[in-house]
Amino acid sequence: xxxxxxxxxxxxxxxxxxxxxxxxxxxxxxxxxxxxxxxxxxxxxxxxxxxxxxxxxxxxxxxxxxxxxxxxxxxxxxxxxxxxxxxxxxxxxxxxxxxxxxxxxxxxxxxxxxxxxxxxxxxxxxxxxxxxxxxxxxxxxxxxxxxxxxxxxxxxxxxxxxxxxxxxxxxxxxxxxxxxxxxxxxxxxxxxxxxxxxxxxxxxxxxxxxxxxxxxxxxxxxxxxxxxxxxxxxxxxxxxxxxxxxxxxxxxxxxxxxxxxxxxxxxxxxxxxxxxxxxxxxxxxxxxxxxxxxxxxxxxxxxxxxxxxxxxxxxxxxxxxxxxxxxxxxxxxxxxxxxxxxxxxxxxxxxxxxxxxxxxxxxxxxxxxxxxxxxxxxxxxxxxxxxxxxxxxxxxxxxxxxxxxxxxxxxxxxxxxxxxxxxxxxxxxxxxxxxxxxxxxxxxxxxxxxxxxxxxxxxxxxxxxxxxxxxxxxxxxxxxxxxxxxxxxxxxxxxxxxx
Amino acid sequence: xxxxxxxxxxxxxxxxxxxxxxxxxxxxxxxxxxxxxxxxxxxxxxxxxxxxxxxxxxxxxxxxxxxxxxxxxxxxxxxxxxxxxxxxxxxxxxxxxxxxxxxxxxxxxxxxxxxxxxxxxxxxxxxxxxxxxxxxxxxxxxxxxxxxxxxxxxxxxxxxxxxxxxxxxxxxxxxxxxxxxxxxxxxxxxxxxxxxxxxxxxxxxxxxxxxxxxxxxxxxxxxxxxxxxxxxxxxxxxxxxxxxxxxxxxxxxxxxxxxxxxxxxxxxxxxxxxxxxxxxxxxxxxxxxxxxxxxxxxxxxxxxxxxxxxxxxxxxxxxxxxxxxxxxxxxxxxxxxxx
Numbered sequence: 001x002x003x004x005x006x007x008x009x010x011x012x013x014x015x016x017x018x019x020x021x022x023x024x025x026x027x028x029x030x031x032x033x034x035x036x037x038x039x040x041x042x043x044x045x046x047x048x049x050x051x052x053x054x055x056x057x058x059x060x061x062x063x064x065x066x067x068x069x070x071x072x073x074x075x076x077x078x079x080x081x082x083x084x085x086x087x088x089x090x091x092x093x094x095x096x097x098x099x100x101x102x103x104x105x106x107x108x109x110x111x112x113x114x115x116x117x118x119x120x121x122x123x124x125x126x127x128x129x130x131x132x133x134x135x136x137x138x139x140x141x142x143x144x145x146x147x148x149x150x151x152x153x154x155x156x157x158x159x160x161x162x163x164x165x166x167x168x169x170x171x172x173x174x175x176x177x178x179x180x181x182x183x184x185x186x187x188x189x190x191x192x193x194x195x196x197x198x199x200x201x202x203x204x205x206x207x208x209x210x211x212x213x214x215x216x217x218x219x220x221x222x223x224x225x226x227x228x229x230x231x232x233x234x235x236x237x238x239x240x241x242x243x244x245x246x247x248x249x250x251x252x253x254x255x256x257x258x259x260x261x262x263x264x265x266x267x268x269x270x271x272x273x274x275x276x277x278x279x280x281x282x283x284x285x286x287x288x289x290x291x292x293x294x295x296x297x298x299x300x301x302x303x304x305x306x307x308x309x310x311x312x313x314x315x316x317x318x319x320x321x322x323x324x325x326x327x328x329x330x331x332x333x334x335x336x337x338x339x340x341x342x343x344x345x346x347x348x349x350x351x352x353x354x355x356x357x358x359x360x361x362x363x364x365x366x367x368x369x370x371x372x373x374x375x376x377x378x379x380x381x382x383x384x385x386x387x388x389x390x391x392x393x394x395x396x397x398x399x400x401x402x403x404x405x406x407x408x409x410x411x412x413x414x415x416x417x418x419x420x421x422x423x424x425x426x427x428x429x430x431x432x433x434x435x436x437x438x439x440x441x442x443x444x445x446x447x448x449x450x451x452x453x454x455x456x457x458x459x460x461x462x463x464x465x466x467x468x469x470x471x472x473x474x475x476x477x478x479x480x481x482x483x484x485x486x487x488x489x490x491x492x493x494x495x496x497x498x499x
Numbered sequence: 500x501x502x503x504x505x506x507x508x509x510x511x512x513x514x515x516x517x518x519x520x521x522x523x524x525x526x527x528x529x530x531x532x533x534x535x536x537x538x539x540x541x542x543x544x545x546x547x548x549x550x551x552x553x554x555x556x557x558x559x560x561x562x563x564x565x566x567x568x569x570x571x572x573x574x575x576x577x578x579x580x581x582x583x584x585x586x587x588x589x590x591x592x593x594x595x596x597x598x599x600x601x602x603x604x605x606x607x608x609x610x611x612x613x614x615x616x617x618x619x620x621x622x623x624x625x626x627x628x629x630x631x632x633x634x635x636x637x638x639x640x641x642x643x644x645x646x647x648x649x650x651x652x653x654x655x656x657x658x659x660x661x662x663x664x665x666x667x668x669x670x671x672x673x674x675x676x677x678x679x680x681x682x683x684x685x686x687x688x689x690x691x692x693x694x695x696x697x698x699x700x701x702x703x704x705x706x707x708x709x710x711x712x713x714x715x716x717x718x719x720x721x722x723x724x725x726x727x728x729x730x731x732x733x734x735x736x737x738x739x740x741x742x743x744x745x746x747x748x749x750x751x752x753x754x755x756x757x758x759x760x761x762x763x764x765x766x767x768x769x770x771x772x773x774x775x776x777x778x779x780x781x782x783x784x785x786x787x788x789x790x791x792x793x794x795x796x797x798x799x800x801x802x803x804x805x806x807x808x809x810x811x812x813x814x815x816x817x818x819x820x821x822x823x824x825x826x827x828x829x830x831x832x833x834x835x836x837x838x
Contacts, residue, residue, distance in 0.1 A: 302715075304714070304715060326714070326719075326720065326721075327714055327715050327716075327717055328714075328717045328718065328719055328720075330717075331716070331717030332717070337715060339712075339715060344711055344712075345709065345711030345712045345714070345715045346709075346712055346715075347709065347712060348704075348705055348708035348709050348712055348713075348776070349708060349709060349776075350704070350707075350708045350776040350777055351704070351705075351708060351776075355701075359701070359705050359713075359716055360716055360717075362698055362701055362702065362705075363702070363705075363713070363716045363717040363718050364717060365698070367698065368697065368698050368699035368702070368726075369697055369698070369699065370697065370698050371696050371697060372696060372697060372698055372700075372701055373696065414716060415716075418717070
């Protein structure tokens with residue numbers, strides 16, 4: 001038998017709710033196995049069981065044909081299994097070499113010895129990382145390399161990658177795939193979770209698709225198409241391609257008055273003399289690779305970040321020059337910024353859905369002593385819950401218990417309830433399940449149709465192309481290209497973004 | 500245990516019991532009931548009406564201070580300067596009254612001093628962006644040092660003579676309840692109203708739950724922070740006045756006692772998470788009553804003060820451990836993470 005990892009009727013429950021149920025899964029020796037599924041389908045939990053973070057509620061986990069229970073990640077590493085997380089598990093204040101040898105320090109350590117060993121190790125793997133640099137100064141791809149080097153150093157034979165390419169630039173992605181192939185050639189087995197279906201199709205040997213905690217299908221990657229994967233993931237034929245809304249059939253909205261204009265706005269090294277204009281009744285899509293400064297530009301416009309005090313450029317909102325010190329000023333002027341990271345600055349975890357949405361209305365007004373009741377909150381948010389089709393098990397469910405898509409809808413409603421005239425969506429469908437993406441896109445289009453100025457920041461080209469009327473491309477802290485929807489193609493946008 | 504005996508009644512009782520076991524609040528309530536039962540059996544004098552009133556009265560000062568602390572903690576802050584503000588503002592008011600100011604004017608100046616102290620701390624945290632624990636820790640020392648250096652020399656400051664009405668507050672009772680308890684009850688009602696019914700209260704929860712999200716949504720973060728610390732300072736001043744009227748003096752040495760930790764004990768035991776965003780007035784009441792039962796029972800049992808502190812510490816540890824066992828921090832079930 002060539003299976004290195006096998007699940008037999010495996011079930012994992014959290015407080016009686018199954019994350020996955022009766023799953024029979026196998027990972028062969030020396031294969032790249034892509035694990036796909038909507039958010040909450042159970043992919044991450046499944047791999048975390050393999051990595052020793054959770055143990056099964058029922059069923060069996062076999063490693064090389066032996067029934068095993070892994071009590072901890074350290075246990076799993078001993079068995080040759082290493083998991084590389086979405087957020088890497090490195091100590092930022094230590095050097096690359098120290099990180100590789102983390103956990104096996106001797107009582108007295110000679111830095112030079114470690115550096116030499118690490119250098120040899122990295123060279124053998126053909127990784128171009130200097131062992132003496134601090135991890136905090138490395139980019140996402142390099143950090144991943146260090147993590148992989150650490151795993152190889154611990155003689156791992158099974159690698160689990162959870163969304164490894166989410167934070168990488170195209171070039172870095174290319175390197176990463178090369179690396180996966182090399183690991184495979186050396187006999188390692190790889191499980192790889194991703195939301196980018198094309199990647200899975202291109203790289204994987206086999207593909208498994210999970211839906212609602214059940215394993216729907218496992219088969220050779222060759223037998224799948226993009227369409228058949230989506231179908232298996234959502235369990236229904238999507239009406240029309242998700243992003244495909246044939247661009248020819250759609251005419252760009254004509255621009256209204258200029259709502260927001262940035263002139264030579266600068267902020268440290270992140271934003272360098274950026275200029276752009278956003279018009280009412282239109283969707284402006286901003287594309288750029290990670291680190292291009294698109295989020296920062298818009299956060300400056302929304303008052304969340306402050307532009308340089310000297311030579312910071314000028315911002316005009318509705319024709320008037322403004323300088324927002326805090327987001328509150330911007331909110332009062334009708335600017336809404338909808339975050340790319342819900343957990344960080346989007347949702348109030350401890351509160352219910354209605355309360356979360358109502359917070360938007362609550363914050364906009366001033367008198368701190370005005371009386372608020374729970375009923376008012378419910379009534380106020382009910383129409384938004386209805387309009388955005390926020391689905392939850394119970395009305396009082398806390399937001400943490402919702403799926404990614406529904407959380408995103410709550411965050412959107414929280415901003416829209418403030419009745420903004422300029423709405424900035426930063427990665428509106430990141431971590432959102434396929435079903436909800438379409439609904440969120442419709443909502444965004446409806447806002448622009450109603451006359452609001454809308455900005456959509458996205459690093460997913462099909463999303464930019466299907467939503468925007470004008471496309472702005474950011475690179476190295478400034479806007480370098482402006483295209484109308486008719487002239488824009490994926491190639492032209494990408495060309496502007498990387499060169 | 501269920502008195503009803505009807506099947507639906509008892510099943511509802513068990514459901515409620517099960518649910519209460521899932522929260523720290525429930526655990527503390529059960530512990531409090533257990534302590535109450537044990538003490539009533541062990542100590543014949545414990546259950547007398549006189550002792551019960553004495554019990555609540557002795558801890559209502561602690562309770563009032565805990566109300567101020569709770570407001571700050573809910574918004575993810577902490578105020579360890581409360582005792583310093585309390586002793587210095589009250590003692591200074593008494594000194595001023597004895598040096599010629601009218602008693603009312605002196606009390607007003609004391610109040611203004613507390614407000615100024617709160618304002619200063621708030622500015623430090625809101626604009627200086629100093630972490631609340633350090634800002635208030637340092638501010639506490641500064642306030643106490645200022646007081647002892649410039650405002651008064653003696654640790655013990657008596658209530659100025661000729662103000663019988665003031666001393667009366669500590670002794671008088673309203674509808675058979677000592678004024679101290681009545682004051683605690685009124686403040687509880689007031690804070691409850693603020694927390695559950697006003698925009699300010701709701702914004703406090705939002706700030707505590709996710710400060711970054713509150714900021715992005717447009718909460719007036721800086722004014723809110725300043726308001727919190729001013730309120731907690733005034734609450735401390737009020738607590739100091741009530742304390743002084745029942746003891747007919749204020750002892751500045753309280754600053755060096757474990758009182759601030761007792762306040763935190765009440766807040767944390769009651770179930771107001773130090774992570775912010777959680778907790779209500781009933782948690783403060785619960786914490787106050789439980790700590791009251793413990794302290795009173797141990798005092799009647801004549802347990803040594805040091806041992807009492809040990810017991811308090813152990814109880815706090817137990818409550819926190821029980822909480823983390825019953826509500827494990829699991830990525831899939833609660834994504835709040837630890838601070």
